[in-house]
Amino acid sequence: MAQNQSRPDSPLPFEVREAVKGLGERIRTARLRRRMSQEELADACGIGRRTLYRIESGGAGIAVGHIFAVLWKLGLLSTASSLADPDQDEHGKILEAARLPRRVRSAASPVDNDF
Numbered sequence: 001m002a003q004n005q006s007r008p009d010s011p012l013p014f015e016v017r018e019a020v021k022g023l024g025e026r027i028r029t030a031r032l033r034r035r036m037s038q039e040e041l042a043d044a045c046g047i048g049r050r051t052l053y054r055i056e057s058g059g060a061g062i063a064v065g066h067i068f069a070v071l072w073k074l075g076l077l078s079t080a081s082s083l084a085d086p087d088q089d090e091h092g093k094i095l096e097a098a099r100l101p102r103r104v105r106s107a108a109s110p111v112d113n114d115f
Contacts (some may be wrong), residue, residue: 012060021058023067028056030074045069 012020031041042052047066053068055062071077086092 017058017060020060022057024056027070029069029074030112031056034074041070041073045075 031038038052038056042049045052045066047069050064051066052070053065068077068080071080081112082088
């Protein structure tokens with residue numbers, strides 16, 4: 001029986017599966033452009049060829065460290081810096097702004113800064 005990537009008790013959302021699959025395809029394209037075999041890249045990253053195959057095939061159960069090692073070896077690690085970038089988190093910014101005080105209290109007595 002083949003292993004199901006999204007188990008019935010905890011299926012991954014479609015968008016997640018597609019994102020992982022897309023990442024794997026992009027990693028494969030980068031490897032092929034560098035004319036590297038799966039075995040060469042896997043050895044250079046300290047992972048097994050099967051693990052690299054699973055990354056490129058869109059396997060969702062791969063350790064993030066292994067994916068980052070592959071990106072590093074391909075010279076693409078800097079592209080991962082935008083993952084979960086707080087400056088790109090528009091929803092989080094809206095939630096944070098909603099928690100800010102709506103008004104600022106005025107001082108009890110005005111401060112005289114006129115020297």
